[in-house]
Amino acid sequence: MDAPPLRVEGLRRRxxxxxxxxxxxxxxxxxxxxxxxxxxGCGKSTTxxxxxxxxxxxxxxVHLMGREVSGPHRHDPPETxxxxxxxxxxxxxxxxxxxxxxxxxxRGDPRRVEELLERVGLGGYGRKHPHxxxxxxxxxxxxxxxxxxxxxxxxMDEPFSxxxxxxxxxIRDATLGLLKExxxxxxxxxxxxxxxxxxxxxxxxxxxxxxxxxxxxxxIYNQPADREAAAFFSDVNCLGGxxxxxxxxxxxGQFLAPGYADGTEVDIVFRPQHVRLDFDREGRGPAPxxxxxxxxxxxxxRARFMGKESLVxxxxxxxxxxxxxxxxxxxxxxxxxxxxxSIRRDRCFVFPRxx
Numbered sequence: 120m121d122a123p124p125l126r127v128e129g130l131r132r133r134x135x136x137x138x139x140x141x142x143x144x145x146x147x148x149x150x151x152x153x154x155x156x157x158x159x160g161c162g163k164s165t166t167x168x169x170x171x172x173x174x175x176x177x178x179x180x181v182h183l184m185g186r187e188v189s190g191p192h193r194h195d196p197p198e199t200x201x202x203x204x205x206x207x208x209x210x211x212x213x214x215x216x217x218x219x220x221x222x223x224x225x226r227g228d229p230r231r232v233e234e235l236l237e238r239v240g241l242g243g244y245g246r247k248h249p250h251x252x253x254x255x256x257x258x259x260x261x262x263x264x265x266x267x268x269x270x271x272x273x274x275m276d277e278p279f280s281x282x283x284x285x286x287x288x289x290i291r292d293a294t295l296g297l298l299k300e301x302x303x304x305x306x307x308x309x310x311x312x313x314x315x316x317x318x319x320x321x322x323x324x325x326x327x328x329x330x331x332x333x334x335x336x337x338x339i340y341n342q343p344a345d346r347e348a349a350a351f352f353s354d355v356n357c358l359g360g361x362x363x364x365x366x367x368x369x370x371x372g373q374f375l376a377p378g379y380a381d382g383t384e385v386d387i388v389f390r391p392q393h394v395r396l397d398f399d400r401e402g403r404g405p406a407p408x409x410x411x412x413x414x415x416x417x418x419x420x421r422a423r424f425m426g427k428e429s430l431v432x433x434x435x436x437x438x439x440x441x442x443x444x445x446x447x448x449x450x451x452x453x454x455x456x457x458x459x460x461s462i463r464r465d466r467c468f469v470f471p472r473x474x
Contacts, residue, residue: 122185123148124271124304125170130179132165139165140176141328145306147272152298152305154315156351157325163308166325167274170306171204172197184271203270203303207277209261211249217260218245225267235263238297255286262294266301273298275307279314291317312352316340324348346470349388356394356442358387359472367469370435371462372413376469384472391430393466394444397459404459411461417442419456424449433460 125147132140140162147153155163168174170181172188172195180190183202188195197204211220221232236242239259249257258278265273278294279287295318298305309315315322316336324332324339332344343349346357360367362379367387374387397405397414404414417433420441429450433442442460452458 122182124184125306126182127166127170128180128182130166130169130176130181132162132169132174132176134165138328140169143179143328143330145323145330145333147304147306149271149304150299150302151320152295152307152318153321153323154319155306155308155323155325156312156315156319157310158351159310161325162328163310163325164276167276167306167308171202171274172200201270201272203265203268203273205261205265205273205275205278207280209249209257209281211257211261211264213249215248216245217241217247217249217252220249220260221245221264221267223264231267235267238300239263239293254282255290258282258290259293262297266297266303269301270303272304272306275305277308277310279309288317294318316352324351343468346386346388346468346473349390349468353390353392354443355388355390358440360385360387370415370437370440371460372407374412374464374467374469379469379471386470386472387467388470389462389467391443391445393463394442395461395463396431396444396446397461399457399459405461408461410463410465412464414459414461415440415442417458417460419452419454419458421454422451424451433458435460 123146127143127145130140130143131138143166155166157163165174169176175194176189181188183200187193188200218232221235225231236245241256241259279291282290291314307318319336321333322336322339323330326347332339332348340352349355358369360369362376362383362385363381365375365377366373367376367385369387376385379385395411404416407413415435415437417435420432420434422429422431429446431444431446431450431452435442
């Protein structure tokens, strides 16, 4: 079996008296896009710099194309590692033309430059200079400059963060198409869950220097490792409770909590889009169902229209729990309006409460 283009094992880096990278294990296969996703300061950019060779780890190894390039007794310089690099500021040479920027580091074959410019919609731009281009055009030049030498591995650090929101989705899609055509192994650093979901074959979710979960976008969204992982991808509601006989009492009836000992405090987590609303009918709500359990009566606290959907905040009559629901289109009930809330049991997660 061939070695993956990128493999890191036990990567650790200490800065400022703390471990900013603390035991990272990671592989990226050929033609695969893996996103290192996490909040600012979690260690994802430091991990990328170590792989690129511009920083050095305190422990662990980096293998590129099956060859160790950094370890306890070895540290190959960046220029010998054969990886493509793309950063958020694009780092184009202002004194060079677009064509010369793309050709930088490319030995011969000027046809490759023209071919790549055509593929990203910049045919005829070769004689221009970076200051004559828009931000989106500069991003595309930086991308094809990194891809021009056909590197087997491309490292991308927040490459879309400087772009206007209106342009970003289209440029992401075009970039992803080109990366797939080239068959390049890509490690992309981002702090935006939407970007990771849109771009990645696999997401490695980082927190406090560690990868807390690795999975395909669908799986990491629908099977989060903990409450924090669920909340990183969307707003969540959280109901607290204590396990008794593998059950937990809530305003929505009892929830199964198998595997938790009696007395364990747990959080029941669910997303606003999985809350169903029914109007109060003279104090009577919908009948309980196996799918949604017991409805809870609640009153509207606030409702706001967000453009694509409405966000409605409630407080339950029993227990005073705060619950938020999203509703497609415009739905703006007045404060104190009584309603019944139901939640899909198969869309709820039960996690042990931390702290």
